[in-house]
Amino acid sequence: MTSAPQSEDRIPVIVGIGEIVDRPKEIAAGLEPLTLLEEAVRRAEQDSGGKLLGDIGSLDIVNFLSWRYRDPAKQLSDRLGIKPKHAYYGPVGGESPIRYLHEAAQRIARGECSVAAVCGAEAQSTATKAERAGVTLPWTPFAKDAEEPKRGAAFQKPMAVKLGVFMPITVYPFYEAASAAHWGQTPREAMAESGNLWSTYSDVASQNPNSWLKRRFTPEEITTPTPDNRLIAWPYTKLMVANPMVNMGAAILITSLAKARAAGIAEDRLIHIWGGASAEEPRDYLIRDQFFESHAQNAVLKAVMDLAGGSGKAFDAIELYSCFPCVPKMARRTLGLGADVQPTVNGGLTFFGAPLNTYMTHAACAMVRKLRGGAKLGLLYGQGGFVTKHHALVLSRQPPEDALAQDTSVQAEADRNRGAVPEFVTEAKGQGSIESFTVIYGRSGDVERGVVMLRTSDNARALARVPAKDHQTLTHLLNMERTPVGSTGMIVTADDGVLEWRVA
Incomplete structure (x- = not known):
């Protein structure tokens, strides 16, 4: 039995990608995030070859951390001259660009809109330099009354905060050490794996024109502590963690297959969205059952493998989120891939750069380029929090066999595999x-x-x-x-x- 053919106005396709990297010669000349956003969206339309901006009915903006705006979705809409029915500015989370892409595609599949945009931008490099130099930036006034998003310490126990293990750089090492021990690695072997993996990310970044750091680093350069590559939290050096000191913007335009064809967009520009999956761990990391794997990560990656025929080897283009080495190291094992995996199309959060929550928007742009260039099946895996929020998406040059699913949570599968959680105590002897x-x-x-x-x-x-x-x-x-x-x-x-x- 074959499924009925899908209506082309309900088949979502990515048609345009836009990126901007800003390296101002003077601090005050740096572009603010809202300007980077606008330029990225306009570049995405230009990339598509069609006229689509006026029809945007769905707009998702990845959360800013380098600057705060009052109602940024409205401000961007006004700049673009659009009035989207869905205009959303979301919470923090490195997985959010993948979630927004997925949800935008689902809206098109439901017929709620015909064009959707997902975008994000940060200007942390300029913002930090301005603060240190006492330079007043000629940007939209900082919205001090806008609500600041909850992060890190807001979800953790007082003792974790007191001991300083409430930030990503001090929490991910718990997964690093526990997973390496679980896999039977010595710390030296685990460090070598991290160095080789990160060197591979840097090699891809060195060839990406949008990267912040454009050179390949050897494994030894990455893992050896020096004054310029100091240890931060064992076993992570500076070159093993995300680099947020960048100015970048990215945008992706999605429309229906019918509208893309009506707009005259070339078939070889169209990238299909097959589907994806999402799940979460408890936000308080101390109420998880263990630290050598993530049940949410496992459930999400197994679900997207099922979309690809049951094997991680079906993907010939992969982006594994890379805030810290333990994340892609766990992911590639769940995918059944070896240590020689090519884990990125973009370059990684250390070397490409980490525009805070919006790295995966750039990775999605790189994936589209990779698929347009000949790759057949792409996997985008994003992650947020402390190995907390997980979302993955499958893209392809070829249309999927089935319509895009609307219920894509695999939370029940993740929860089913969770073991007993030990009581947390602050008194013991x-x-x-x-x-x-x-x-x-x-x-x-x-x-x-x-x-x-x-x-x-x-x-x-x-x-x-x-x-x-x-x-x-x-x-x-x-x-x-x-x-x-x-x-x-x-x-x-x-x-x-x-x-x-x-x-x-």
Whole structure:
């Protein structure tokens, strides 16, 4: 039995992509995010070869963090001279561009609009330089009364905030250490995998004209601490984390197959959206069952593999979100791909640059170029929070066999695989074994403290500090030949009431 042919006015296709990179010679000449947005959308229309802006009925803007606006969707609409029925400015999250693309495609498939735009922009490089230099930027006035989005600390336990493990750079190491131990890697082997993987990202970035850093870095350059590549939180150096100090904008235009053809857009410009999936972990990372995998990530990636015939090897173009190495390392294993995977079409958040929440908008543009250039099946996987929010999308030059599904959450599958969550405690004594850990460094390269996630003798979970002066325990944590995960030591309570852990 074959499915009925789809109506061409309900088949969503990507028709236009636009990007802008701003490197001003003077701080005050830097373009504000709203201007970058407008230019990116206009470039996307130009790329399509059709006249589509006036028909935009759906507009999604990725959350800004470098500048704050009052009702940015209306301000952008006014600049473009449009009045979209759906105009949305969303919350923070690195997965949000993929979600917006997916939802825009679903709107077209439901017949709610005929043209949709997804766009994002940041100017953190200029904003930071201006603040440091005391330069007043001639931008739209900063909207101090606009609500600031909730981030990091808002969702975490007070003890995580007190110990400094409430930001991405200090939380992702828990996944890094736990996953490497689970896979049977020594810390040295895990570091080597990260270095090789990141070097591959840098190689792609070096060939992308829109990248912020346009040179290839060797694995050793990436993993070796130096004054210019300082350790931030073990095992991550500066060249292993996202680089938000960029000025970039990107936009994608989607329309129906019928409208694309009516607008005279060439068939070889059209990229079909097959579908995707989404799921989340609890926002408070301390109420997850473990840290060597993400059930939400697994469920999302398995769902998109099913769209591609059941194998990750079906994708010949892939973008695996790359805020920190543990994310694509976990993802490529779930996809059944080897360490030699080509994980990016764009260059990664370290080397291409990380315009905060909107990196995947640029990655989607790069994927469209890759598919137009001959690749057959593309996977875009975005992630947000602390391995929290996951969304993936499958793109192709070929139309899908079936209509775009509307219910694409795989949350039930993720929740079904979740194990028992240990009670979190702030009081404990006796023995405790390491579930995961990190070591936090100051700007001078000196250790500020270690932080270990423990299981107590009655299997509760706790966070404990390792003081910088406890050289024996720090040496144990930083041993490159043997993971400390699973090792046992003593829990004591410091004078300030915080738990501390000492190697046995």
